[in-house]
Amino acid sequence: MYPLFLKASAEKQRNIINAALHEFSKHSYDAASTNNIVKEAGISKGILFHYFGNKKNLYLYVYEYVLDTYTEAIFDALNLEERDIFKRFTQMVSMQMNLLQQNPAFFNFLNMTTIERSVAVATELEQISNTKQDYSYEKFSFGIDYSLFKEGINVEYALNILRWINEGIAHRYEQQFKDAFNDFDEFNKLLNRCAEEMEDYFRFIKPLLYTE
Amino acid sequence: MYPLFLKASAEKQRNIINAALHEFSKHSYDAASTNNIVKEAGISKGILFHYFGNKKNLYLYVYEYVLDTYTEAIFDALNLEERDIFKRFTQMVSMQMNLLQQNPAFFNFLNMTTIERSVAVATELEQISNTKQDYSYEKFSFGIDYSLFKEGINVEYALNILRWINEGIAHRYEQQFKDAFNDFDEFNKLLNRCAEEMEDYFRFIKPLLYTE
DNA sequence: TGCTAAAATGACCACATCGGTCAATATTTG
DNA sequence: CAAATATTGACCGATGTGGTCATTTTAGCA
DSSP, X not given: OOHHHHHSOHHHHXXXXXXXXXXXXXXXXXXXXXXXXXXXXXXXXXXXXXXXXXXXXXXXXXXXXXXXXXXXXXXXXXXXXXXXXXXXXXHHHHHHHHHHHHOTHHHHHXXXXXXXXXXXXXXXXXXXXXXXXXXXXHXXXXXXXXXXXXXXXXXXXXXXHHHHHHHHHHHHHHHHHHHTTTOHHHHHHHHHHHHHHHHHHHHXXXXXXXXX | OOHHHHHXXXXXHHHHHHHHHHHHHHSOTTTOOHHHHHHHHTOOHHHHHHHHSSHHHHHHHHHHHHHHHHHHHHHHHOOTTOOOHHHHHHHHHHHHHHHHHHOTXXXXXXXXXXXXXXXXXXXXXXXHHHHHHHHHHXXXXXXXXXXXXXXXXXXXXXXXXXXXXXXXXXXXXXXXXXXXXXXXXXXXXXXXXXXXXXXXXXXXXXXXXXXX
């Protein structure tokens, strides 16, 4: 893909990706500044364009990188022998918390891409999203044991509701995550509280969906 | 508040508010352009600043206007004698669909304000939000009959889940709403389909939460 | 060591757009 | 008709944009 970039040292690549993630998670594509990115990455403007040619390539590269990293993290975290959907969710929540701890901009960036409206990248964004996003969801729900559900339960509805609970809680914590970003202990406490709350809701809804 | 603006004709006020809503729902505060607003509203740059003094005042005025309109719409739509939370939700969904039909930018703007990060307006935004947002939620859940729930059900959890279902479905339809924005029939069909789906989920979850 | 090719720099470009102003003009009012 | 008010839009200095390229630094090899 971008051989010049891939030839650079791992640390440099990481710096650039993190700086881009940070900028693109704070601003829309149009409003994001390559000047800010190079400043934060500690590189010159020239080398960035040497690597990626233009802003758009950089943006789409970061998007693919994030989706791939996310998918890979799911692969790592998921124990496919666990066929209980609630345990699966617990696994995924802990995976997401780890990712968030490693790089808070990660999910902010993903959120931004879902509301991105710039015509300059809209079509490519949707294209990449379609090819990659569904895959990780499929992976997540592979091999689920549907017989654990009460008879007559619409499993598709049940799974969607679980996801929306997850997203709803995450969304509620978002601002707090941002505020606590620089306080390591506080940030970890928040992560735990958030995961705990998700667990609470799962405990609440599980007996409603599962047979005794 | 802004007497010069309020003295203008109702049509002019409407044009300005709609133009501002449109611009601020497409761009963050910093990225939004007053030039675009005056162009779309069909007024001169001078008169806009004559009315509001500066961009920030305009933005916050529109935000208050939207929250007030929303609250008022809830007042109109809600039958407080209906004490079944599911019927209440149905009432609110239909109210939201009406608002969305009248002005699609309405909810997009509200979504944008929830992710707004500009330091120029952050504190005021939160301040206004705190004073007004809670109120409409309180209003919505006033007089709910909790005895309809199964024994041992955590009602707070149940209500949150209903809200997240609502938001999750709405979010899923968002992009489609935008695409169909100019096709009146298609747009209405979408509104109905979205409301229908919310009803489906309510029908699904109601027997899980309520006693027979 | 010296030489060459590749990597990296950052000043610089032309340009677009920004929020905001204000002298000039149009309209309303009495 | 004059005075007061409403409205215009050209204009301002400032800022920042994505992208370029002559120049310098570094790395690899003989």
